[in-house]
Amino acid sequence: MTRFRAFRIHNDESGYRAGIETMDTGALSPGEVLVKVAYSSVNYKDALAGTGKGRILRTYPLNGGIDVAGHVVASTDPAFKEGDAVLCTGSGLSETRDGGYAQYARLDARWTIPLPAGLSLRESMIIGTAGFTAALALLRMQDNRQTPALGPIAVSGASGGVGQLAIDIFSRAGYEVHAISGKADHFDFLRSLGATDCIDRHQLAFSGKPMDSARFGGALDNVGGGMLAGLLPLIVPYGNVALCGNAGGIVFDSTVMPFIIRGTSLLGVASAGTARDIRDEIWRRLASDWKPRHLERIATRDIALEELPQVFERMLAGESFGRTLVHVDHPV
Missing domain, CATH: 3.40.50.720 (NAD(P)-binding Rossmann-like Domain)
Incomplete structure (x- = not known):
């Protein structure tokens, strides 16, 4: 098991709270594909979940982040091998299972998308949900x-x-x-x-x-x-x-x-609940004829995990603009 940092959300007798914690890969939600996370992103749903101002999570505690992209570390599903670049959006992330605001995520192979040719991991998370x-x-x-x-x-x-x-x-x-x-x-x-x-x-x-x-x-x-x-x-x-x-x-x-x-x-x-065949089709199009032409301009800032609470508050106050990219190993 590997120790790592995660933005984890709790709701228990001590109240609703979220912040950076250290945990190990053995404590992650079950799944076939263990991923070393490179990027996530910030969506309105993430801000609601991270602040407790929306009823998003169905179980606690969970790592936040409904988007994730990175490289496979280990897999029990033969469709994925170590080093593969993959992404996942929605599909229960930060709702019923641990999400992408962490250095590692364990994903359900049914919803893990091989990074399509024509997209980088960074671009896939600027697009995100x-x-x-x-x-x-x-x-x-x-x-x-x-x-x-x-x-x-x-x-x-x-x-x-x-x-x-x-x-x-x-x-x-x-x-x-x-x-x-x-x-x-x-x-x-x-x-x-x-x-x-x-x-x-x-x-x-x-x-x-x-x-x-x-x-x-x-x-x-x-x-x-x-x-x-x-x-x-x-x-x-x-x-x-x-x-x-x-x-x-x-x-x-x-x-x-x-x-x-x-x-x-x-x-x-x-x-969030889109069928797998439709997901595959959409990501294929987003990497080809529908690929946005201005991704780096739409990505207005990169942040570290520690900066999430401030970004959430600005987003809920209507002060956000464009897309915020979460670089999980970005220095504060």
Whole structure:
């Protein structure tokens, strides 16, 4: 057994707490593939779990981090051998099993993805759950006959990690992207990622009508709540709205009219539980024709494990921008 550092989350008679601890590989969640972790990343779900402000973990204690990438140290599954570069996102990490905020992680072979040619470990974690979610949304939309010819795709919450990667991925796939954000000072950056138009969320006036003039071919909504309700009446006939977030609330007030008059489809995007064959397809696309072109610009900072609490607080306060990469051996 090997001793190592981990950002571990507890919830017991002493209360909810999280921080750096030393543990050994024998204490990790069961799994066939032991990985020496190189990188993880910070997602909104990680911030909720790490602070206790969201009910994410189903068992305690666990190491945080829903994303992980590194090299195989040992494996009881013949599909993986020592030295293989692999990644994993979601799949119970930091929910029912130890996650990527540690120098070692033991993974379930069913959800361990061989690093595809065309991606480095670092690039895979800049993409992480955020980019995987954006790509899953695109796949679901295209499976439901979304095409660039239907018109521009609105991306709400465009300044966040999912939003920025969605702009990059959708524009590379040939779609015109209109970015919706409440942070107007980021508009030039969003345009540099591929957004054709930027819309200030604070100046976006929805009519409240059950139907309105069609404005978008489809949408990727990271916000939910009133944003989702406002977008639905603006979608062209047979366009799709892919929903992947709830920062604006879990309840929305709408009518059946966009669905029965224009044939609008509302598609749920649940990245954590995605089937393995779909995961393989998405990572293949993310390493090739859907690979974001601006990954190093989207990765705004590298941090060490010790810096996670401060990053969590900034993210929950709406002060984060782009993607934060966790380099587990990065000096503080």
